[in-house]
Amino acid sequence: MTAKDTLEAAITAQGDVVRKLKSAATKDKAKINEEVQKLLALKEQLKQLSVEDAEPATEGATAAAAAVAATPGNRNLSLKTAKGTRDYGPEAMALRLRVLDQVVSVFRKHGAETIDTPVFELKEVLTGKYGEDSKLIYDLKDQGGEILALRYDLTVPFARYVGMGNVFNIKRYHIAKVYRRDNPQITRGRYREFYQCDFDIAGTYDPMLPDAECVKVVCEILTTVGVGPFVVKLNHRKLLDGMFEACGVPADKFRTACSSVDKLDKTPWEEVRREMIEEKGLAEATVDRIGEYVTLHGGPELVDRLAADEQLSRIPSALEGLADMRLLLEYCAIFRVADRVSFDLSLARGLDYYTGVIYEAVLLGDSKPDGDEITVGSVAGGGRYDNLVGMFNPKRKQVPCVGVSIGVERLFSILEARTTGKTRTNETEVYVASAHKGLHLKRLEILNQLWEAGVKAEHSYKLNPKLLAQLQHCEEYQIPYAIILGDGELARGVVKLREIATRKEEEVALDTFIDELRRRLSVSATV
């Protein structure tokens, strides 16, 4: 199936979703809008795909094509967000804020502070940090000043912060958007602008104590957010290098061999094998020996087995990696996450800057026919990077770091797909309604009393709204109570207090209605 086919199928499916929503008896406008947005994004992606097929290879020519595409003389604005980006409406944001809150509480439970860095960096700060992916960096136009680029991740800016500021130890989290000119895959929730949620520990400490805490943090977050069963794969860059050395890979090909192994989560071994031999020029015998190692995964018993391995045990870096792994698995057992982790020799991770332990958390999906568990994708990843901060320190002083990045966008997608019904998007506790015309000044007065008392309150911005419309608004926005004003009641010094869900109404005195409302709100808050 080509990308075009996939997209067309997705558009058809999404079209059905929208039609269904639109034809439903009770129209949920927010939801419809949300789904229409997704449909438009898919259509835009298809359009882009056709444009790209037709695009000439050079940048200059592309710009010319783009200028033509803008149809000179047509003064209509393109009604879209930039390619690979989207708006997040109130419902999407409510879900995102809820998940981010959960993630932050875990970070805070582990004593983390937070910092923030600018969205763009001097281009040279980013240069040479991301290997082949550097081409995905968004550059800013040279408008006669510094050469700038949008951040590609939060790790390099963090290393710059630590190095530049002469910080020698910090445990921080950073939640912010990063930018990659990747091929957006909106069907899979992959965008060019997306959140990263990073937790890192910088400082010179004893082996594996901060590293084990990062694993614990990942396990706590995935459990708290509730995305189902998962496993945190663990490996070690020194062990990988030792393994390559033991198999006969020349030292200058460690990193490229690593990036082939990194594909094993999505690509079958046969294909990776072919790439290593044909594209990377490794000997068949070498590659087949690698093949034997990378199928191995397990726990402390695998550490013992590898430490006893004739080839590996001769390679110092392999032994260092194994010593770390043994300690890490011991600490994981104390943190009661032994059943959540798997020492996995196929885990490699793409980035160049890792120097020690590497992690990757994957969700466990359905079983394949052969009974093996298959994974539905990575939801967190990280590792140790001891040599990055020094690049940014005036005296080249290193500060060892270890950290993990939570793939919140994937968590958002999973939770969004599971959500049934409408997510509440406001926190309004009471709606002040008029039973008939001519009450807007009284409404404002009551509203003001509520606000001054700290109660979350709203009303219609129309002078004389219909009562039914006001109550429907409460139902649509899931506002729990309404105060209904009427001349008859006001003359008697009372207002009606209506519980929206049950439609029960009761008269309460004007001078005690706030206390009464507060009492009810606190009762329902503790239910």
Next chain:
Amino acid sequence: MTAKDTLEAAITAQGDVVRKLKSAATKDKAKINEEVQKLLALKEQLKQLSVEDAEPATEGATAAAAAVAATPGNRNLSLKTAKGTRDYGPEAMALRLRVLDQVVSVFRKHGAETIDTPVFELKEVLTGKYGEDSKLIYDLKDQGGEILALRYDLTVPFARYVGMGNVFNIKRYHIAKVYRRDNPQITRGRYREFYQCDFDIAGTYDPMLPDAECVKVVCEILTTVGVGPFVVKLNHRKLLDGMFEACGVPADKFRTACSSVDKLDKTPWEEVRREMIEEKGLAEATVDRIGEYVTLHGGPELVDRLAADEQLSRIPSALEGLADMRLLLEYCAIFRVADRVSFDLSLARGLDYYTGVIYEAVLLGDSKPDGDEITVGSVAGGGRYDNLVGMFNPKRKQVPCVGVSIGVERLFSILEARTTGKTRTNETEVYVASAHKGLHLKRLEILNQLWEAGVKAEHSYKLNPKLLAQLQHCEEYQIPYAIILGDGELARGVVKLREIATRKEEEVALDTFIDELRRRLSVSATV
């Protein structure tokens, strides 16, 4: 005083701050770092200033100069953030999050939802919205795709969201960073990357009901955040236009006259007068008539006076503006903010898109010798813009909007300057310490129990840290309790629970220490 003088003075002053901190008996490293960052930013600004003085006028030549400045052969990275931007360390972030939390609770008290839009937009979305300030927009490099630019504010993206999504009513807040290639004035807290905090109400409603709520929101926020006395100046674009018409300004010069009047908060009338006559080519008599109006400010009595004004009362748009102002002041009185607002004919606001009421909140500073109150700067501003959304709607359908933007960066600066002592940057409740060597496994076990129980807990990442160092860490980070492990106590099934502030220690049983700790934490939380 030139910009250079100001900067040099600021650098000297900031240098003193840093020296003082460094020589203090108890070194607060985080604070020192924070202040060193500021010093470096100032020095960088001074450097930029000299570079700019020397910069040739054309972009190409500037790029060449920049390339030379990068000193070929020198492989050292520039250790800095981009011009006009800065990192925010844990202390700055703790303050920012606290203030933003307060702002959000007011928005939520008024029933607002939140949305998010991408950090960049298609350039054409931003074109023609900001008048002369358009030159301050950051463009992205053309990397062979769409022509993009960083957002300049949150209002235009909001209008695009509403128009494009066929949203017909929404009350939303949006807190995000915006980007302006302005001359950064770090001494005055003005950066090129800064937060905006917007609250807007879109929908077709009755006059002044949403507008008055925006004024109320501003008053609540400034009161909650606690930045001292303030006044919200109010005016109306239709009244301004009517006033210009009455004074004899030709219709095509309304906007340019408006932007001259807008300078009155910083510039004396004589200078604005000169600009209007000499640069904008208005007749002297016209300008002097304007001069009489723009000194007026007051309350409802001023509305009456202007409605009776012979010239103004002949101009329909002036009367429309006055009718709105009368209603707005009436609603403000019901919302009990009459003493916080001032109908002020000198308020104009720079942006082109306003069509009705405009606001600006200013803090009131010390008195000038003549007894008049002077203002220390604008901390919120906004207004009604009824014709912006239509530009982004496929069918050109308008959705009237009114909103306000809180100048949180200025609030941060004011509160930061007032902060004495160290701001807490983490939420750790208990630190697990070892009294002597060999206890790290037990520490991990206790830590894990605390985490599983939801207690915020930390320890040293060293195997055998010194007890004194561990307790000092608690004091430095203001962690309220420590659990101290020792072989003697553990053998008896107890641990020491130490209250950091009082240094009081007590033995608690290993099987109840979490309950005991929780009890103490909840007591101190309610104090």
